[in-house]
Amino acid sequence: MNSANPVDNLATLIRCPSVTPAEGGALGALEAMLAPLGFRTERMTARDAGTPDVENLYARLGSAGPHLMFAGHTDVVPAGDEAAWTHPPFAAAVVDGKMYGRGAVDMKGGIACFLAAVARHVEKHGPPAGSISFLITGDEEGPSVNGTVKLLQWAAERGERWDACLVGEPTNPDQLGDMIKIGRRGSVSGTITVRGVQGHAAYPHLADNPVRGVLALADALMWPPFDAGTENFQPSNLEVTTIDVGNPATNVIPARATARFNIRFNDTWSAETVQAEIVRRLDEAAARERLRPGRAPVSYEIAWAERPSHVFLTRDEKLIASLSEAVRAVTGREPKLSTTGGTSDARFIKDYCPVVEFGLVGQTMHMVDERVALADLETLTQIYETFLERWFVDARS
Known part of the structure; x- marks a missing residue:
């Protein structure tokens, strides 16, 4: 040949x-x-x-x-x-x-x-x-x-x-x-887990709906923008790629909700600084009461993918x-x-x-x-x- x-x-x-x-x-x-x-x-x-x-x-x-x-x-x-x-x-x-x-x-x-x-x-x-x-x-x-x-x-x-x-x-x-x-651009992925209390949808005061919490956290990750781009790179963008509760019932408040995300970041950030910014946004959003009036701050866990791309x-x-x-x-x-x-x-x-x-x-x-x-x-x-x-x-x- x-x-x-x-x-x-x-x-x-x-x-x-x-x-x-x-x-x-x-x-x-x-x-x-x-x-x-x-x-x-x-x-x-x-x-x-x-x-x-x-x-x-x-x-x-x-x-x-x-x-x-x-x-x-x-x-x-x-x-x-x-x-x-x-x-x-x-x-x-x-x-x-x-x-x-x-x-x-x-x-x-x-x-x-x-x-x-x-x-x-x-x-x-x-x-x-x-x-x-x-x-x-x-x-x-x-x-x-x-x-x-x-x-x-x-x-x-x-x-x-x-x-x-x-x-x-x-x-x-x-x-x-x-x-x-x-x-x-660099890439970092993670999974947020919010734990609540399962209960009847008609009695929300007896439960704690984790969907409300995970939506508040997801919103904080996607807005405001992380940056406006740099001379050599387009703006960083974070996308929430899935939100899951594993709940087939319409009248049951689930006990757990997860959200997965990925951010493609430019040279404004390092993998470490962008992770710190994500945690800062989550902590700030967890304390807001708009979706959870009168409730304690959202309790969440975050698990990072093992190997970020720099x-x-x-x-x-x-x-x-x-x-x-x-x-x-x-x-x-x-x-x-x-x-x-x-x-x-x-x-x-x-x-x-x-x-x-x-x-x-x-x-x-x-x-x-x-x-x-x-x-x-x-x-x-x-x-x-x-x-x-x-x-x-x-x-x-």
Whole structure:
């Protein structure tokens, strides 16, 4: 197989049903494509109590610096109702200039294109003037416990060091060249539990309705806004994602209510300061009497998700410039430098080296009939190839 052809690379990867956390043959296929280019490959299985084992892949070409990492994931979300797909989700069918399949854009397509770019670079110039590595996980679409975070630790313990990283997530909203991600907002999740006293809805004085309390607390979390945004980040937003009482009866006041929330926060905050602000708001709201006149303050408990994601902004001008110039040279577009969207595994990589994200158009990711234009695969490969040439020059200057 010609690894310089991104269409062939992607078809091979899509045909591996690597629904998270299953490896599905995808890492093996990638190893087989990397080895002829001179990469040394290693598979690493990560384990943690209460989570599935995950296979990961690390591959390196070269031994000297500067060292560029490409990071991504071969695991994909489930296909859902396969009967709803126009073409089977793991067949890599090509119709009207588009390839259909789960993972086509998120993000087997990015891996396929970077692999093709490296193959072309090696064919034209020989081995890179430094090192290129692939850090590929099978846990990005899952709990993200046994994937990139542990693979980075594993590699670093073996002496691996990186000067920069490109993550191939689908960053472009409409067309290739729209957007480069140079940072991400942080993320904190939590669960609030309010305990009351169960009773008859007609005799509320004999009960204590926790719904009144949880609504007051939820309101305080969503208003007023946490901030108005900053120079590089959009405003922080907290969303209450569910309120539950587990009560099927209409005439019974429940004994317990819970609310779950998630906040995406900008560089106004750290994970610690935003948690402190949330607690301050809850304490203040708990003492209000609007929904609970004459009652004692709301008694609540809060449980934080184990691992918050920290806000970060990449300031490596050479890395950003090399990629931006490559996008302009190939597409003629000026990419927007953005920190929008959710989280990605870049949140782990930023602790080891500067990181940016750029990949395919993400309009169909996670959808039925996920698909990518073959023309976009070729264009992204050209962008990555141009980036490789520029980055190794810029990194040495």
